[in-house]
Each structure stands twice: as C-alpha cells, then as structure tokens.
Amino acid sequence: MYPLAQVITSSPDEVELTRRASKGDVDAFSELYTLYFDQIYRFVYYRVGRVAEAEDLTEQAFLKAWQAIGRYEDRGSSFPAWLYRIARNAIIDSHRTRKDAIPLEDLPPLAADEDLAPEEVLAKQEEVKRLQTAIAQLSEEQQQVIILRFIEGVSHAEVAAIIGKSEGASRVVQHRALAALHDILSEER
Amino acid sequence: MPDLEDTLARCLAHMEQGSPVEECLARYPQQRGELEPLLRTAARLRAAPQVVPSPAFKQAARIRLANVSQANASSRKLEQPVTKWPLFRFLEQIRPNFITRRRLPMTAKGLLPVAALVVLLLIVSLAAGGGVVYASGDSLPGDVLYPVKMATQQIRLLISTGELGDAKLHLAFAEERLEEAVALSQTGRWNVVEEVMAHYTAEMDAASVTLERGANGELGNLLQASTAQHLEALDAIYEMVPDESRLRTEQAVAASWRGSARAGFPPPFPPTPEDLDGDGVPNKEDVCPYVPGFLWAHGCPAPPDQELSECQEDTDEDGLPDCVDQCPNEAGPPWNFGCPLPSDCPKDTDDDSVPDCVDQCPNEAGSPWHLGCPVSSECQGDTDEDGLPDCVDQCPNEDGPQENLGCPGPPARQQDTDGDGVLDLMDQCPNEAGPQENLGCPGPPEWQKDTDGDGLPDYMRQCPDGAGPEEYPGCLGPQAWQQDTDGDGVLDLMDLCLNESGPQENLGCPGPLEWQKDTDGDGLPDLMQQCPDGAGPEEYPGCLWLQEWQKDTDDDGLPDFVDQCPNEAGPQEKFGCPKLPEWIQGTDGG
Numbered sequence: 001m002y003p004l005a006q007v008i009t010s011s012p013d014e015v016e017l018t019r020r021a022s023k024g025d026v027d028a029f030s031e032l033y034t035l036y037f038d039q040i041y042r043f044v045y046y047r048v049g050r051v052a053e054a055e056d057l058t059e060q061a062f063l064k065a066w067q068a069i070g071r072y073e074d075r076g077s078s079f080p081a082w083l084y085r086i087a088r089n090a091i092i093d094s095h096r097t098r099k100d101a102i103p104l105e106d107l108p109p110l111a112a113d114e115d116l117a118p119e120e121v122l123a124k125q126e127e128v129k130r131l132q133t134a135i136a137q138l139s140e141e142q143q144q145v146i147i148l149r150f151i152e153g154v155s156h157a158e159v160a161a162i163i164g165k166s167e168g169a170s171r172v173v174q175h176r177a178l179a180a181l182h183d184i185l186s187e188e189r
Numbered sequence: 190m191p192d193l194e195d196t197l198a199r200c201l202a203h204m205e206q207g208s209p210v211e212e213c214l215a216r217y218p219q220q221r222g223e224l225e226p227l228l229r230t231a232a233r234l235r236a237a238p239q240v241v242p243s244p245a246f247k248q249a250a251r252i253r254l255a256n257v258s259q260a261n262a263s264s265r266k267l268e269q270p271v272t273k274w275p276l277f278r279f280l281e282q283i284r285p286n287f288i289t290r291r292r293l294p295m296t297a298k299g300l301l302p303v304a305a306l307v308v309l310l311l312i313v314s315l316a317a318g319g320g321v322v323y324a325s326g327d328s329l330p331g332d333v334l335y336p337v338k339m340a341t342q343q344i345r346l347l348i349s350t351g352e353l354g355d356a357k358l359h360l361a362f363a364e365e366r367l368e369e370a371v372a373l374s375q376t377g378r379w380n381v382v383e384e385v386m387a388h389y390t391a392e393m394d395a396a397s398v399t400l401e402r403g404a405n406g407e408l409g410n411l412l413q414a415s416t417a418q419h420l421e422a423l424d425a426i427y428e429m430v431p432d433e434s435r436l437r438t439e440q441a442v443a444a445s446w447r448g449s450a451r452a453g454f455p456p457p458f459p460p461t462p463e464d465l466d467g468d469g470v471p472n473k474e475d476v477c478p479y480v481p482g483f484l485w486a487h488g489c490p491a492p493p494d495q496e497l498s499e500c501q502e503d504t505d506e507d508g509l510p511d512c513v514d515q516c517p518n519e520a521g522p523p524w525n526f527g528c529p530l531p532s533d534c535p536k537d538t539d540d541d542s543v544p545d546c547v548d549q550c551p552n553e554a555g556s557p558w559h560l561g562c563p564v565s566s567e568c569q570g571d572t573d574e575d576g577l578p579d580c581v582d583q584c585p586n587e588d589g590p591q592e593n594l595g596c597p598g599p600p601a602r603q604q605d606t607d608g609d610g611v612l613d614l615m616d617q618c619p620n621e622a623g624p625q626e627n628l629g630c631p632g633p634p635e636w637q638k639d640t641d642g643d644g645l646p647d648y649m650r651q652c653p654d655g656a657g658p659e660e661y662p663g664c665l666g667p668q669a670w671q672q673d674t675d676g677d678g679v680l681d682l683m684d685l686c687l688n689e690s691g692p693q694e695n696l697g698c699p700g701p702l703e704w705q706k707d708t709d710g711d712g713l714p715d716l717m718q719q720c721p722d723g724a725g726p727e728e729y730p731g732c733l734w735l736q737e738w739q740k741d742t743d744d745d746g747l748p749d750f751v752d753q754c755p756n757e758a759g760p761q762e763k764f765g766c767p768k769l770p771e772w773i774q775g776t777d778g779g
Contacts, residue, residue, distance in 0.1 A: 033254065041242040055242065059250045066254065111239045124238040131237050150234035156198075169744040171198055172758050175227070178197075182226040185233075 018079045022069050029066055036080055037062070039152055040087050046147045047091050049132045050106050057094055061087040081162045088144065108132075134184040142177035149174060194758075196220055200228055204235070329369050330381045356408050359396035360415055363389050367422050374426050379434040382426070386437035390444040393419075397448035412448045419445045433617060436628070 014035070020028035040061055045054040064086050072082060107125040116124070135143055144163055148154040154162070160170040200213035210228045214221045242250075328334040342365075346358050366389035373382045397412060423445060427438045464471055507520035516528035522542075534546035541554035548555075570579045572586055575595050579585040582595035589596040605612050609622035611629035618630035627633045672681045677690035677697055684697030691698040740749045745758035745765055752765035759766040 030251075033251065037247060037250075038241055042240045045240050055246050055250070058242065059254070062250070062254055108240045109243045111241045128238055128240055131234065146234065150231055151237060153235075165744065166742065168756070169742065171194055172744045175194055175197055178227040178230050181234075182230040185230065186226075 014079060018069075018072065022072050024070070029069065032079060033062060036083055039080070040083055043084060043147055043152060044087055044091060045108055046132050046135055046151055047088075047143060048094070049129075049136055051108060052106075053094065057087065057090045060090045064090065078158075078161070081158065084148070084162050092140075130185070134181055137184050138177055138180055141173055142180065145170060145173045146177045146181060193220060193223055196224060197227055200224065201231055204228065204232065329372055330385060331378070353408060356396045357411065359392045360408075360411060363392035363396060363419070364415065366392060367419060370426055371422060374429045379430055382430060383434050383437040386426075386441045389441045390437070393441070393444040393448050397444075416445045416448050436617070 014032070017028045017031050021032055037058070041054060041058045044057045044061070045051070048054050048057065061083065065083055068086075072079070107122075108128050110121065110124055110128070113121075135146055138146065141163060145159055148159045148162060149156070156167050156170055156174075159174075160167045163170060163173075165173070196217050200210075200217070203213055204210065210225070210232055213228060214225055217224060328338050342358075342362050346355060366385050370382050370385045370389065373385060396408075420442065423438060423442050427435060427442070430438055504517050505520040507522070519529050521528040521530065530544055534544040536545045537543065537548070538545055538551050539548070539554045541548070543555070545551040571577065571582070572579055573582065573584070573588045573595070575582065575588040575590070577589075577595035582589075584596035587595075587597055589598075606619045607622045607629070609624070609629055611623070611625050617628040621629075621631055623630040623632070673679065673684070674681055674687045675684065675690045675697070677684070677692070679691070679693050679697035681687055684691075685702065686696075686698035689697075689699055691700070695701050741747065741752070742749055742755050743752070743758040743765070745752070745760070747759075747761060747765035749755040752759075753770050754764070754766035757765075757767055759768075763769050
C-alpha cells in the first residue's frame with residue numbers, strides 16, 4: 001500500500017479557529033484570512049505572474065474556501081494545505097482560458113522598505129519577475145514544490161501533504177526542479 | 190559516497206539554519222560539481238524579495254469577502270443548506286430590509302427596484318469572474334464597469350449595520366465621488382462632473398444627517414477631518430470647471446460645509462474684512478454679508494426652496510434652518526450659530542447686542558460677527574447711507590437694499606436674463622427660458638432626462654421610453670430575461686430548467702446539475718474526479734490515494750509495477766534503476 005503523505009499538524013489555535021469557521025463563525029474565518037492571505041497571494045503570484053490576476057485569484061480562493069469550509073472537517077489535512085489546493089485549482093481553471101502574454105511592466109508589489117532608493121526597489125522587483133518567469137517554465141508540480149519550499153518556506157512534510165506525495169517523492173521533484181530552474185536561469189545570462 | 194538526493198536535502202536543511210553554500214560544498218567535495226548549481230539556485234530563491242499584496246487590495250478584498258461571508262453566515266443560522274450561489278440567498282435576505290428600512294441617498298421614486306436590478310447585474314458580473322468587481326474599483330462614470338462599482342456600494346450600504354456604519358460608508362462614497370470628479374475634470378467631461386458632484390452632495394448630506402439623530406463624536410471627528418480635505422479638492426475642481434458648470438460644485442461645497450457644521454464645528458473660513466461673516470462668500474458677492482450663508486444661496490443662510498428641500502425646517506424659529514443650526518431646538522442669534530446666549534449674562538455695556546460676557550470689546554460697539562468688536566475702519570463709512578458699509582456696497586453712492594448689494598437694482602449675479610424666474614447664477618441656459626426643475630433650460634439636462642416622467646432618470650432605466658411598474662424599471666412589463674416561466678423564483682436568465690421548478694442553488698433545476706455535483710465537497714466537481722466518493726490529494730483527483738496501477742514511489746516516471754527499483758529514481762532505459770540492474774548486466778556478460 002502506498003504510504004499516505006505526512007499530514008501537516010495545525011496549531012491548537014488554528015484547529016479551533018477552523019472548527020469555528022466551519023460552523024459559520026465569520027470572525028474565526030476572518031482570523032484565518034489574516035493568517036494566510038499574504039502566503040496564498042504570494043503562491044498565486046509566482047504561479048500566474050500578473051498582479052491583477054493574482055489578486056483576483058487570491059480573492060476567489062478565499063471566497064471558495066468560505067463557501068466550502070462547512071465541509072472541511074475531517075478531511076485529513078491542515079487548513080493551509082487545503083487553502084493551497086483550492087488556490088491551485090483556481091489557478092488551473094484560470095489558465096484554461098488565459099492566452100494573452102504577461103506584460104513586462106507588470107511588476108509585483110513588495111514589502112515596504114523605506115530605506116531603499118526607488119532604483120533599488122525596481123531592481124528587486126525585476127529579480128522577482130525573473131524568478132517568476134523562470135519558475136513558470138517548470139512543470140506544474142515542480143512549480144508548486146519550488147514555490148512552497150523556497151518562496152513560502154514550507155517544510156518537506158507539508159509540501160508532500162499539499163502535493164499528495166511521499167516526502168521522498170517530493171524530494172525527487174525538488175531536485176529535478178532546482179536543476180531545471182538553474183538551467184533556465186543560466187540561459188538568461 | 191552518499192546519495193546526491195540525501196546530500197542535497199542535508200545541505201538545504203543546513204542552509205535553512207543559516208549555513209552558507211560554501212560550507213556545504215566544502216563538506217562534500219566529491220559532489221561539488223552537481224551540488225553547487227542546485228544550492229546556488231536554492232539560495233537565490235530563498236533570498237528573493239518578499240512579494241506582498243498591496244494594502245489597498247487587501248483591505249478591499251477583506252471588505253468584499255466580509256460582505257459575502259456575513260450574508261452567507263446569516264443564512265446558515267437559518268439552517269439553509271450551503272449552496273454554491275450564496276449571493277442569490279443574500280439578495281433574498283436583504284431585499285425586505287432594503288425596501289422597508291434603508292434610505293438611499295438618492296430617493297427618487299423607483300430607485301429601489303433599480304438598485305435590486307444592479308445587484309442582479311452584480312451577480313451576473315460575479316458569475317463572469319470576481320475580478321470584475323475589483324476591476325470596477327477604478328472605473329469612472331461612462332465606463333462599462335461603473336454600474337458594477339455603484340452596485341457594489343449599494344450592497345455595502347445594505348448590509349452595513351447601524352446608522353454609524355451607514356454614515357461612514359456614505360462618507361467613504363462621497364470621497365470616491367470626489368476622486369472621480371477630480372479625474373473627470375482632467376478630461377473636460379463637465380456634464381459628468383456635474384452629475385458626480387450632485388452625487389457627492391447627496392452622499393455628504395446622507396452622512397452628516399446622521400448627526401441630527403444623535404451626536405456621535407467619532408463621526409463628527411471624521412466629518413471634520415474629511416471636510417477640510419474635501420474643501421481643498423472642491424476648490425481645485427471649482428477652479429477647473431467652466432462657469433456654467435460651477436453650480437453643482439458650489440452645492441457640493443455647501444454640503445461639505447453643512448457636514449462640518451452638523452459635526453459642531455465653526456465655519457471653515459475665519460471672518461475677514463473681505464468676508465465679514467466668514468462664510469467663504471466675499472462681501473462683494475454676498476447678498477447677506479453679515480450672516481453666514483451658502484455659496485450657492487448667494488451667501489445667505491436660507492437656501493432657495495428648490496435647492497435643498499430638507500433645509501426648510503426651522504424648529505426653534507430663530508431664523509437659521511435646522512440644517513445649519515447647531516442648536517436646532519433652542520433659539521439663538523445666527524452669529525452664535527443659532528445657539529442661545531448665556532442666560533446669566535444680561536449686561537451689554539456698549540449696547541451692541543453682544544452681552545459683555547461674550548463681548549471681546551465690551552466697551553466699544555461692534556459687530557457680533559467680530560465677537561462684539563468694531564470692524565476695520567475702512568469698512569465703517571456708508572456714503573449713500575443705505576445701511577451697507579462702502580466696503581461691501583456694490584453701489585456705494587446709490588441708495589439700495591441689502592438684497593441688491595446696496596444697488597437700486599439686482600446685481601449681475603442676481604439677474605435673470607431670459608426672465609424664466611431662474612437667476613442667471615443658477616440658470617444653466619441663461620438665454621433660454623426654462624423651468625426651475627430643468628435648471629432654467631427648456632428641457633431637462635441629459636442626466637436628468639426622464640422620458641416617461643416617473644421620477645427615474647433615463648440613464649438608470651432598462652426601457653427609457655416605457656412606463657411601467659417599478660419592479661420592471663421603466664418597462665411596461667417584464668423583459669424576457671426578467672421572466673420566470675416556471676415560477677420558481679429563479680429568473681429565466683439564470684434558470685437552466687425553464688419549465689421545471691427548482692431552487693436557486695440548482696440553477697432552477699429540481700436537482701443539482703451533473704457538473705455541479707461535488708460529493709466529497711473538495712471543490713473539485715465529481716465530473717473531474719476519479720473517485721467522487723473519496724477525499725484525497727488532488728494529484729489523484731478525489732481518491733484517497735493512488736490507484737495501484739498509478740503508483741510511482743520514486744517519481745521517475747515508471748510505475749512501480751514495472752519499475753525494477755521502485756524506491757530509487759532511474760531512467761527507463763535502466764528499467765527505473767540508477768544503474769542497470771545486475772541481473773541484466775549478468776545477462777549481457779554472459
């Protein structure tokens with residue numbers, strides 16, 4: 001029998017929040033929203049590469065989560081893992097219809113840093129753009145692993161739970177994705 | 190030599206703890222060539238600047254989600270089943286409140302069903318993609334998405350709780366109208382600027398009228414802070430718009446000022462020799478130079494009847510309408526903002542009507558508007574002895590009444606060139622006679638047009654030429670898309686089973702549609718699932734785990750049942766092993 005991937009363990013607070021949210025508690029869902037909004041947005045941005053679309057899809061993901069959270073209980077995975085999967089589904093749906101190219105001037109919003117000069121901010125935005133463009137050339141699964149592991153800082157066990165593989169298999173995907181990404185980024189030079 | 194996979198995992202773990210790439214490369218010199226590009230790529234990814242959603246988007250998204258989730262949560266309390274179309278229930282839920290309780294800023298007859306219509310439009314827009322609502326945020330009047338923006342605002346009003354919440358929203362919407370007016374002013378679309386200014390006035394009045402129902406310090410402070418900024422923006426707009434379009438901006442200024450006055454703050458302009466009553470209207474243009482008034486009422490406190498119907502009441506009969514009277518239930522002189530003077534202060538030494546206890550110059554007769562002190566010397570002469578000092582007398586050498594600014598006849602701003610009863614100042618067509626309701630024009634302005642005369646302007650109608658019940662805005666009867674053939678409450682437009690009754694969540698069909706079914710509730714419809722009854726990782730859609738034949742433990746592309754090394758990745762040509770299996774090598778050898 002195939003071993004089930006390790007389930008992400010949620011903190012007791014998060015479990016309680018999720019339980020309350022699933023009963024229709026808007027305030028509890030609002031707290032979960034605060035906890036995970038930035039993460040989900042970042043994940044979506046690196047997948048789609050457009051600010052407006054990332055905003056749209058992040059909003060859709062949370063709306064879908066709210067609509068389905070009543071059935072979330074006993075699903076065997078943590079709330080963030082569930083959220084990531086909803087976001088991923090929203091992205092896949094969106095990509096079915098998207099055909100136009102990503103405009104180069106669509107630079108991502110970054111965490112505010114008053115010490116940086118405008119040109120330094122621009123350089124950082126361009127670096128994000130380069131990485132995003134390179135990541136977008138990987139397979140869907142590799143993209144997920146790279147973004148979750150290195151951009152979001154999610155542990156191997158968590159990534160494995162989200163993508164539905166064993167930790168060992170997740171490591172193999174990670175290895176190949178890093179190698180492919182290195183090749184893509186090297187070609188750019 | 191350790192496996193590269195393991196080495197990479199160890200190095201990445203060390204790097205997570207802060208170790209540099211070089212340290213790991215030094216530890217595994219034999220694998221350096223393969224490791225280095227991987228580790229450097231990982232390090233570059235980890236050092237990527239942090240992408241964050243913009244605060245404005247985050248806030249707007251939270252509000253939109255809160256609106257939907259609150260409506261949805263309320264419906265759960267009624268123990269209704271969770272459906273995929275919460276907005277339908279939401280619409281049903283709000284409609285009763287909508288009709289009986291809420292007062293919209295524009296109270297034109299027939300507006301309510303229109304708002305219900307735009308809510309429906311909003312739902313259609315959402316069905317087309319939630320981004321429509323967000324995208325509409327920056328839209329301007331005339332843009333395709335502008336109706337969505339307005340509908341969204343109506344929804345926010347409908348589900349806000351309490352008068353304070355309503356007032357804050359009205360204030361926020363007034364600011365949006367102001368931003369729109371500023372943007373539109375750059376384009377020269379003056380007729381639209383006028384329309385937006387009228388909406389601003391309505392929103393500001395709706396916000397500030399709340400104060401009359403019970404003073405609220407928080408709202409008062411908000412209003413005061415806002416109006417100070419609004420007046421700056423309005424001033425800029427006023428400078429840009431042509432003379433013939435200034436009336437609405439003046440009304441907007443007055444509304445802003447009314448808001449400030451209702452919040453209990455003094456007029457924004459301190460009295461000066463050029464503006465004795467400090468109402469912002471220079472003496473030479475002020476019909477009532479000694480009494481603070483409205484810009485659009487020629488500087489007088491009582492506006493013309495047609496200008497502001499709600500400002501006709503004067504409960505304490507002290508001459509100041511309630512809308513500008515800070516003590517509307519107690520009589521007081523206008524220069525004290527309609528509030529009574531202290532009762533224990535009868536003495537008035539200089540006999541200037543300003544009691545000594547509030548008179549800053551108790552021994553020198555002066556103007557109450559200057560706290561009992563005399564106005565500047567240059568404004569004391571009155572050559573024609575008509576009661577108006579020369580400094581404000583438009584005709585200082587000719588006797589004339591105050592309403593004519595001291596002239597025998599009305600000044601230019603009070604003239605009525607076309608004799609239609611609408612002063613040129615207010616007349617949008619000063620050379621063509623027209624009634625007041627058309628702002629002095631023979632016919633209504635474009636945005637006011639109401640072809641069938643039922644009070645609902647054409648631009649808000651589905652059928653401008655028709656006249657009909659309010660539930661079919663401006664149409665004689667229901668349009669095709671408004672019909673509900675099977676009477677199930679789902680309009681034909683949305684009903685996928687036109688002749689069979691069914692609930693909204695099933696799009697009007699008796700049971701859920703095949704493509705909607707989501708047995709395990711994971712958001713992935715059964716149609717797309719391999720095991721619709723299971724719940725599991727989406728990699729294996731809807732299944733608890735891999736089907737036996739799908740298993741590929743080492744993810745090398747070869748399923749386990751043909752992989753000679755199911756736990757080690759390897760190419761197909763080596764039968765899924767890192768190196769050719771020994772039994773094959775043995776065969777080769779011999």
